[in-house]
Each structure stands twice: as C-alpha cells, then as structure tokens.
Amino acid sequence: MTCAIAGGGPAGAMLALLLARTGVEVTLLEKHADFLRDFRGDTIHPSTLRVLDEIGLAGEFLKLPHRKAYEISLVSDTGPMRLASLRELPGPYNYIAFVPQWDFLNLITAEAATYPNFHLKMRAEAYDLIREDGAVRGLRYRDDTGEHELRADLTVAADGRGSVLRERAGLVPEELGAPMDVLWFRMPREDTDPDETFLRVSSGHMMVAINRESYWQLAYVIPKGGFDRLASQGIEALREPVARMLPFLEGRIGQVRSYDDVSMLTVALNRLRRWHRPGFLCIGDAAHAMSPVFGVGINLAVQDAVATANLLAGSLRSGALITDSTLHLLQKRRMPPTRVTQAAQRLVQDRLIRPALKRQFKPPRVRPDLARIPLLNRVTRRFIGLGVRPEHVTVGPVAGRPSHNVDNGVGREDPVEYPRMS
Template sequence: MDRTTCLIAGGGPAGIMLGLLLARGGIAVTVLEKHADFLRDFRGDTVHAATVQLLDELGLGNAFRTLPQTRLQNFQLPQPDGQILLLGDFSRLKPPYDYVAMIPQWDFLDFLVGAAKLEPSFSIRMNTQVTGLSFDGERVSGVQWRDRSGAEGEIVADLVVACDGRHSIVRDAAGFVPRDFKVPLDTWWFRLPRYPDEMGDVATLTPQFGDRELMLTFTRESFYQVAYFAEKGADSRLRAEGIERFRQRITTMRPDFADRLDTLQSMDDLHMLDVRLNRLNTWHRPGLLCIGDAAHAMSPAGGVGINLAIQDAVATATRLAEPLRKGNVTEADLAAVQELRWMPTVLIQQMQRILHRLIFVPAFEGKRVGPPKLAVTLLRAIPAISGLTARFAAFGPRPEHAPDFARRPQTVAAPETKTGAEAPV
C-alpha cells in the first residue's frame, strides 16, 4: 500500500495544474491518469488570457509562448447584409493578455507535466485508473487503482481530489449526484485539410447557420477543426442518414469545403460530444473534493471549460496548501474552496444557458439565424460593449492568481510576437 499527501484522480488541465502548484509548495502529490498519453482529439484547445497570466505568474509564460499555437484577437460575426458584427474586441485589453491562445491540449498538458516533474514531490502514474474509494468510517482515506497490465492496489492519502471529468468515477463512488440542466444541443467534431494556398498566421472562428443546424469552423495551423451542432439526441438520426447526407449538410453551409469532404469516409470519422451542463450542490465530503468537470460539466458555448477548471485548481492549491502541510484538512477548508468557485461557476453556466436559449434553440427551431436583433443593435451603437465581452471571455468572473509559494521567475526570455489580425467567430 502506497501513501501520498494529495491524490489527484485525472490528468486533465485541472489535475495537472493542481499537482504542479501543490508540488511547488513542497506537498507530496500523486496524479493518476488512465491513459498512456494525452493524445486525444477534440478536447478543449483554448487557453484564455487568465490562464496565460497565471503561467506568467508561475514563470512559465514565456516558455508557453514558444509552443506552436495560434492567437484569436477579435471575435466577429458576419451578418446577412454583408456587414461584420464585432462581438469581442480584444484590442481593448491591455497587452500581453489581449488574445486567446489556441493550442492542442496534449501539447499544453505535456508542457505542464514537464514543469511539474521538476518538483521532487510530484509524481504521475500513466495507464493507471482510479476504480474506487477507500474509507475510514465516513472519511475518504484514499483510492483503489488498476493499471493497464491488470495490477491493482491502493493509495492512502490525506486528501483525494476528483479531476476525472464529467463521467467521474470518484464522484460516483462518493455517492454524489449532479444537478442536470436541460441542454438543447450535441456536437459532432471532425477535421478537414487546409490547402497550401489557404495557409496563414491568423486563427479564425467562423460560424455558419443552416436549416435547423449550426457549424463552427476553427482555422488551425494546418487544418480546419469543425464543430457541427444539432438538436439534442440527433446522433442516431444523423448516423442512419449516413456520411453522404452529412457531407451534403456541410456543403450547404460551407460550399468551399465540398472539394475535401471525401476525407470523411464514414460517420465513424465524427467524434460526437454528448453535451452536458450540470453541477454538484456540494463538492466535498471529509477527505474528498471535486473540481473541474467532476464538480460542474460545462457546455462548449464560449469554450471556457478548461479555464474554469484551471481556476478551480488555483483556488484549491491556494486554500488547501497550508492545511495539507499540517496534515489537517477539514471540511471547512474544503467548503471554502467551493465557496470561492461557486459564483464564477453559477454565473458562467447561467450565461451558457442564456446563449442556448437565444442562439441555439431558435436556430434549431428555424425561427432565427444569429443573435437577437436587440443585441446586434446595441453592439453596433455602443462599440465599447465589445471590449466588455472580450474581457469577460478572456478572464471570466473573479480570476484566480498564483499563490506566492508557487511563483517563479520567467524560465526563458520573452519571444518575439506578431501583431494579430481580426478573427471572425
């Protein structure tokens, strides 16, 4: 039987960031990740300004900027009359936090793990899945695990933190049941090639509205990443229609993609995301804390899931580092973390629900294409609103900052940067 101070279930953005921060505080931390690596498509790839600022505080910002990535600096929406509606103007924000970085999540996680492994108290076990919880009376005292070889074991810990996502095994083992909110959409992700004459530096997000359907195209370094949105529960219908009918749907919204849709050989080339929006009323019990998607699954609307999870991790490390050092984490300590992160979570989820009602539901019902006329009028009449929306998207409500014990000088010099261009959304 092994022992650690903090056992983190799940090596996603919340789990790895929490492990890095606690290890910098000298706390023994073990992360268990069920996969052999982080190479999985269509996970969240947006790193917002609040996270970039956090990396600067940790002394990792300049090194992060050297990683291959593209930058979004303005969110725009083409209008039916040919005009461009500026939804978020990041140029109104103070540099260097005037953009959203788009980087494959596996590169981001590998980067964070590399930094964490410099700390002697950090340990990560790949190919190792948490299968259940251990208890000492009513208190969670550790986890059971199983690795890919079939070996099993137990790790005792002063605190277990569930960072194992929206289908959290740890949360279920603790008997927690999240409150679900009605969601009108599911998402199907796929990639399409970019041709050499389409290459460029600028990352763009371009929406298209079809007949009771929507599509969002992300222009990436060498390919297009596409999200197709349809009403909740449409997966069986779409698969029954087959890949040829799906190609026709995409061609209708993006005729310029017609010459490359043959790269979609079957419906198996689409990655379907069962969109959920939920949260736990209580994130903790003695010896256990849930954060990130394990505590609150987010809609893809706004692309804020990664950043909200990382903010949870920062608040957790800041509030619990000292109790963990003393070996005395109380329920009051765990409740304090939830209290810190409750307002941002509820506010963002409420805004996502509003976006569902104002954008997705009317589109799926064939009642309206694009945002409400009042919103369009206000954005055109008061350009400063685009700065407020950009700030909310970049930092969110009440962003967290690195605790003093985790801060370090920059590890590399600041790289040269290019001025970004406007990006439609």
C-alpha cells in the same frame, strides 16, 4: 501530508503542478497511456495565460505551435459580424490561444516532473475511494500490474464529467440541460481559405470552424440525441449542410467518408450542489460540466486548480488537518463563477442555439459590429477573456527551487502586475 489527484486533464494537471512546487507530496493518476486525444477543448484564454505567466511558464507555452484569436466573429447567411474584440484587455495577453490540449498537458506535467515530490502514474484508472472513520483516506486504482491502494490526506476528483470517484462519494450533479450535441471532424486547409476562427449560423444548422493552420477543426452542432437519426440518413446528410455553410470546403468535403471520421461530444451542463466530503474534493468538470459555449471549460478548470492550491497548499505542506469546512470555503469561492458562467451559457443556448437548430433563427438585415459598442464590448471581452473572479497564484515554489524567467514573447522578464478582480 499527501494529495492524490485522479484525472490528468487541465484541472488535475495544474493542481498537481501548483502543489508540487510548494513542496507537497502529490500523485497524479491518468487512465490513458498519453494525453493525445483529438477534439478536446483547446482554447487557452487570457485568464489561463496569466496563470502561466505567474508561475513562469508563459514563455514555454508560447513556444508551442499555436494560433492567436483577437476577435470573436459570427457568420450568418447575410455575412460576418464581430461579436467582441479582446485587444483592449490589459496586459500582453489580449487574445485566445488555440493550442492542442495534449501539448498544454505535456507542458504542465513536464514542469511538475522537475519536482521530486511529484509522481505521475499513466494508465492508472481510479475506480474507488478508501474510507475510514467517516472520511476518505485515499483511492483505489488499477493499472497493467493489477489493483492498488493509494493513501492520501486529500483525494481530489478531477476525472471529468463522468467522474467515477464523484459517484463513489455519493455526489450527484444537478442537470441544467443542453439542447445540442457536437460532431467533431477535421478537413485539410488551403491558403485561399478564410484566415480566422468563426461561428457559422444558419437556420437549422450551426458549426464552429477553428483554423489549425494546416487543417480545419470543425464542430457541427446537432440537436440533443440526434446522432442516430442523422447517421441513418447517410454521410451526405452531414456533408451537404457543411458544404453549403462553408462553400470553400465543397471540393474537400468528400474526404469525410463515413461517420467513422467523426467524433461525437455529448454536451452536458451540470454542477454539484456539494463539491466535497471529508478528505475528498471535486474540481473541474467533475464539479461542473460546462457547455462548449464561449470555450471556457479549460479555463474554469484551471481557475478551480489555482483556488484549490492557494487555499490548501499551506495546510498540506505543514500537516495541518484539512476539515470539511475548509473544503467548503473552496466551493463557496468557486461556485459563484460557475453559476454566472453557466447562466450565460444557458442564455446563449436558449436564445441562439435552440432557435437555430429549430430553424427559427433569423439573421439580422443590418450586421452590427458589436465590438464597437464600448460598454457591451468591455463586458464581453472581460467575461470571455478573464471570466468571473479570475484567480491569481498566491503560493510560491518551495524554498531553494530556482524560479523561471518569465518570457511572454514581448521582451519582458518580470511578471506583469495585473489589476486584481475579486
């Protein structure tokens, strides 16, 4: 049996690799010519690092240029405070790795390409579904040579929050609401700048500063739909609050010459009530768009991919019929983590982001070190680091394929046995 996957993001690429290594004939379609798009989610959490470990790619991943963050901090007008520390998570992966997403995707697809049953089509845009006898039997796509049909026993929409195939399947997400959008831009970094990635909050303003070694990746949070109003005030309306919140950038902020140097992310928080039709499945952002809160979007997408491969690889390889009730088992497994994570994101949106943007944020006079509160830190680090119901790869490579030696950078060659969390 065959599988067609639309969308070469984290969900689609990881699912394609996991299926290919089990012997399933799989085709991955990506509408762009490469994966090089700036200002995408780049935070690889311990849950994803463990998946990479389990399939033997942790060593290769850690060879990529990356930066480790062991703590999560907030800086208010009264100073910094720690929100959580990941250092006590079990196993070697007790940090968040900041890696450009294009490097992550190139690694995953390069590994998948070592399997002859994996096919990657770049600049191939899926635009419709093939339906026969009440079921989806593949997809239609266009590339530089024209329009084509790709027939498949299972068609997976991993084409993001604006999923075209989801729309063609008649699946409409339930909107949960987000009070903000995000403006991304970069600034050069100097040796005298702060060292860590952090969240900066002030009354009326909020931003995230991500240390990329040679530059800062900056996310300035604005009220939902507020970009046109901000832009009408000129570029100084962005420069001034950024320089005030991050004074070490004051002499460089002029390098943001206009809003052409800024990329806007329209934040969405939603999920499907139904993830599937006969022969068709949505995963990742196509099934549930996540808020940037906690930076867990990539990791939820990867967890979806792992659960999908675990459930369906055997049937796809053997030719067994994949029923709609089987696809519902996948939704039933992954919906609770989605609901809990989105509920936590909504809580932060309502209690922190919305008040901050409305100038109702009051920094604490005493800056508590929340990481020193044992129970609170334990819950926070597991939620951010591992998520709700982290998945483990239970399907192995096809017989006869050599397995990788696992190298996590700490001199270990055998996979770690992690505590299982249901």
